Amino acid sequence: MNAQTLKQMDLDYVLHTYARNYTHFVKGNGATLYDDKGKNYIDFGSGIAVCSVGHGNERLAEAIYKQAKHLIHTSNLYLIEPQAKLAKKLVELSGYDMRVFFANSGAEANEGALKIARKFGEENGELKRYQIITLDSSFHGRTISTLKATAQSKMHQYFGPFPDGFVYAKDLSDIPNKISDVTCAVLLELVQGEGGITPFDKQEVQNLAKFLKEKNILLMIDEVQTGIYRSGELFASQVYGITPDVITTAKGLAGGVPIGAVMTSLKNIFSPSDHGSTFGGNFLSTSAALEVLEILSALKQSGELERTITYFTQKLQNLQKAYHEIFIQEVGLGLMRGLRVKDAETLSAFLESSFKNGVLVLKSGKNTARFLPSLTITKEEIDLGFERLESCLKAL
Known part of the structure; x- marks a missing residue:
């Protein structure tokens, strides 16, 4: 089914409780999502803090399958x-x-x-x-x-x-x-x-x-x-x-x-x-x-979670310092973090640009970009996500 037909089906039959983005994701691996056109996205939202062990986690899938069989x-x-x-x-x-x-x-x-x-x-x-x-x-x-x-x-x-x-x-x-x-x-x-x-x-x-x-x-x-x-x-x-x-x-x-x-x-x-x-x-x-x-x-x-938190936080802090005219402050705890943006209009532009560049970032409150990556996110996925954020910020 093509994306336009699927979108129309959603509009016709599903209650309009979400300002939905009609990108059609079809699979995921770790902190990476793929749409029906083959484009990949680094997911810094993890389904609003839900996909804690990432997408397509084999251990979780096997546990679900084994239980569902019985x-x-x-x-x-x-x-x-x-x-x-x-x-x-x-x-x-x-x-x-x-x-x-x-x-x-x-x-x-x-x-x-x-x-x-x-x-x-x-x-x-x-x-x-x-x-x-x-x-x-x-x-x-x-x-x-x-x-x-x-x-x-x-x-x-x-x-x-x-x-x-x-x-x-x-x-x-x-x-x-x-x-x-x-x-x-x-x-x-x-x-x-x-x-x-x-x-x-x-x-x-x-x-x-x-x-x-x-x-x-x-x-x-x-x-x-x-x-x-x-x-x-x-x-x-x-x-x-x-x-x-x-x-x-x-x-x-x-x-x-x-x-x-x-x-x-x-x-x-x-x-x-x-x-x-x-x-x-x-x-x-x-x-x-x-x-x-x-x-x-x-x-x-193992200490891996703490290392991931430290690495991700440092990346956010570096981004805030490099673009202090956009980001007022870096805030948060663990892997629940935010960048305070100077105004709501700039935040909207940042979120839209991030998505176009293949990074999913969420909104919190009036002027905060919210980051909730999976807890199993790899260093490589973090690096790629921040490279893409740098690209869209330069354009902003």
Whole structure:
């Protein structure tokens, strides 16, 4: 089927929820994608931090194939061996004393976190506590409640009325000002994926964690994007030296197979029927996730992940210095990085030019170019990607 026919089919039959680029990718290898015309692209976005072990990963493909031959799904009414093994592995690799619930996405994981907070708030304290504090420029999902938890008013148009009980703080220092007698939890990203890729100050986060513990208010960390070694550790919470009450994760966990997870130290917060998922944690997704964690934990242990982070970061910093009239600042954590561009118009031109030159770069906030390469990206792929970025910047 030719590209024009396929594009028209998409326009005719798929809801228009994306400002879609109609490039037709047909295969991938590592951090390289190929379109139907044979052109290759260095992927510095990895499906928005999803393809953590790259495209066409043979080990992941084999794990999926082996599992699919036997069982894909039976439902959570029965024991699921890879689910139990994955929960154990997440707990052991994180070092957090928690239990895990599996869903299908980051939004669903955050829904689970919100329900944990609400039940905790009802059971702990003289008053029924239900308020959850989130931060300006946050992003927590697109369900009705996670959309309301997302403190961006532009995303709330058309979809109200929303559930009550969400309060927005300007920044970490403003959180204590927003606490009331009915506050049960704080939900935040340690690096805001849609808010400009700026990591919060480590000491400030640690002070907040201590303060909330004293107030018996849950600290819930949204690691949908920062999790699964993107920060250099399994979770960014480990980088920050904190022990959250709840962690949510999703994107990179199964390398592209849909999955989400909510982990909590409140091991007995839910009883049967309090929460559930038809597809969450099935044989296919958890087998894929187990293989991804095997690959990435070995990469971490060998020191290769840290070397990749250092090399990629240095390349970005060199680019920022060489083109300081375009890029104001280099920001980020691990392989979740950004270049702050002088204005939105220049950012659009940079992203368009990068794509034409065969490099996929994403946008974050109003003026940040976002880089989320696969964690297995090679030095050669990094070099080629930055060579192409240099070419388009010279033209800009």
